[in-house]
Amino acid sequence: AQSVTQLDSQVPVFEEAPVELRCNYSSSVSVYLFWYVQYPNQGLQLLLKYLSGSTLVKGINGFEAEFNKSQTSFHLRKPSVHISDTAEYFCAVHTNAGKSTFGDGTTLTVKP
Amino acid sequence: DVKVTQSSRYLVKRTGEKVFLECVQDMDHENMFWYRQDPGLGLRLIYFSYDVKMKEKGDIPEGYSVSREKKERFSLILESASTNQTSMYLCASTPRVPGTEAFFGQGTRLTVV
Numbered sequence: 001a002q003s004v005t006q007l008d009s010q011v012p013v014f015e016e017a018p019v020e021l022r023c024n025y026s027s028s029v030s031v032y033l034f035w036y037v038q039y040p041n042q043g044l045q046l047l048l049k050y051l052s053g054s055t056l057v058k059g060i061n062g063f064e065a066e067f068n069k070s071q072t073s074f075h076l077r078k079p080s081v082h083i084s085d086t087a088e089y090f091c092a093v094h095t096n097a098g099k100s101t102f103g104d105g106t107t108l109t110v111k112p
Numbered sequence: 113d114v115k116v117t118q119s120s121r122y123l124v125k126r127t128g129e130k131v132f133l134e135c136v137q138d139m140d141h142e143n144m145f146w147y148r149q150d151p152g153l154g155l156r157l158i159y160f161s162y163d164v165k166m167k168e169k170g171d172i173p174e175g176y177s178v179s180r181e182k183k184e185r186f187s188l189i190l191e192s193a194s195t196n197q198t199s200m201y202l203c204a205s206t207p208r209v210p211g212t213e214a215f216f217g218q219g220t221r222l223t224v225v
């Protein structure tokens with residue numbers, strides 16, 4: 001079985017400040033790690049993913065995430081946020097069988 | 113541009129009605145999923161399908177059924193809608209390739225009154 005814990009349900013931050021959204025996971029099988037973003041009244045879309053190789057992955061809109069196997073974490077970061085980054089962010093694990101488990105989501109609010 | 117299309121963005125139904133939510137994908141994906149999204153609870157899997165006419169229960173299947181008669185279409189059915197099924201419903205699809213991301217529809221916000 002897999003589980004995903006997003007450690008912060010809400011993260012308020014000022015524009016141009018750095019941000020980190022935290023994600024821990026557990027799994028009894030090998031998984032792939034994803035971050036998705038959901039803008040208001042829309043479906044989810046892929047931000048970035050880790051499959052293998054370099055533990056630092058870069059995604060769209062200047063986001064990046066680091067896979068830490070020993071801590072079973074996959075935290076999302078951005079060095080300088082914009083108002084337009086206000087959205088809900090979901091961490092997820094996908095198994096080889098194609099099944100996904102999502103975290104409860106983190107609402108990022110960027111204030112001017 | 114790849115697409116997952118849900119038939120309705122907003123629906124209002126009465127308690128006890130039979131409700132159909134339709135989802136169509138144009139990417140020839142084998143896997144299709146129905147999720148329910150509620151504030152603070154993230155995405156919870158209702159049902160999924162790995163192939164035509166195949167279905168498996170997810171984490172919260174009670175009160176729902178599904179149908180997959182064609183590869184591109186996956187329908188979610190609420191046999192007798194209840195107010196506690198008021199929610200956002202999201203459809204997603206993936207190919208049978210490990211490590212591929214899920215592609216989501218825009219969501220259907222269902223209100224049962």
